[in-house]
Amino acid sequence: MLDDRKLDILRAIVTDYVSSQEPVGSRALVDRHNLGVSPATVRNDMAVLEEEGYITQPHTSAGRIPTDKGYRLFVDRLGTVKPLSLAERRAITTFMAGAIDIDDVVRRTVRLLAQITQQVAIVQYPVLTSATVRLIELLTLAPGRGLAIVVNSSGRVDQRQLDLGAASDEQVSELRGRLNAALVGHPTARVPDLLVALTDEVGPELGPLAAVVGAALIDIVSADPATRVVVGGVPNLTRFGDQFETTVKPVLEALEEQVVLLRLLGEAGGSADVTVRIGSENPYQPLQSTSVVASAYSHGDDVWASMGIVGPTRMDYPSTMASVRAVARYVGRILAEG
Known part of the structure; x- marks a missing residue:
């Protein structure tokens, strides 16, 4: 078990790395965060975090970056889901307003998710168990x-x-x-x-x-219709060329496989709340350089399906989780009103 100080340092490393896309050193952590300890103490704590597998050093003399295990601890214990701002909630409402049928709802949803998360969005068609x-x-x-x-x-x-x-x-x-x-x-x-x-x-x-x-x-x-998945925002992968430099082709091929995407959504989005699969936790090897953030959307027991995003493990998890959850809940309300 890590003490609170080491958890704070891990949180700071994840936050800085996601923001800067550069390995994080002990001096930078002391300068940017009010940790209340010396750089030497931070270095010692980072050594423990590295030994425990939460961070790693990509190059000699470089700072540290989070591992899949580090991101998992961050999501489970350290990352607070950010509430959406009023402007963000209004943007969702405006974008989805006027949807005329299920096809239109799904098309708008996948475009909206891709835009607000800047990731690849995937939306499963809803299962309508009691449609008349x-x-x-x-x-x-x-x-x-x-x-x-x-x-x-x-x-x-x-x-x-x-x-x-x-x-x-x-x-x-x-x-x-x-x-x-x-x-x-x-x-x-x-x-x-x-x-x-x-x-x-x-x-x-x-x-x-x-x-x-x-x-x-x-x-x-x-x-x-539950066997249909719509994908949007694939060009967003180009924003993370360094992470996907050698794996972008298999990632793109995986995103074209409906069965793979259904499996991802089914395993990651089987809850009404947001779930996260990070890196090696994904069951499909070509997507183990990515994370999947997903949520089910529903109206009572009548509609049940999943939506989410696929992106690099180096993502802003709190904001992404908030966006996926908000859109899923809003789509559920649209289906209820329809």
């Missing part, structure tokens, strides 16, 4: 070609093209009415069963068309 059907639309685009559109209670809009065959406009219109009467207000999870019953009821004239449209609607509601 709000509207079914069938459109004729050209002879024999049509479009099926489903709008659910979250505002999500999905569509599929259809082969209408020889169906007339009157038949398309009649089926549209019957579909809305049968499906609107029901949970999307019940749509397949309701469509089977409707297909049995419509009779031989609408039967073939109902079968084609029903298959398209089942395809729409069966698609799992």
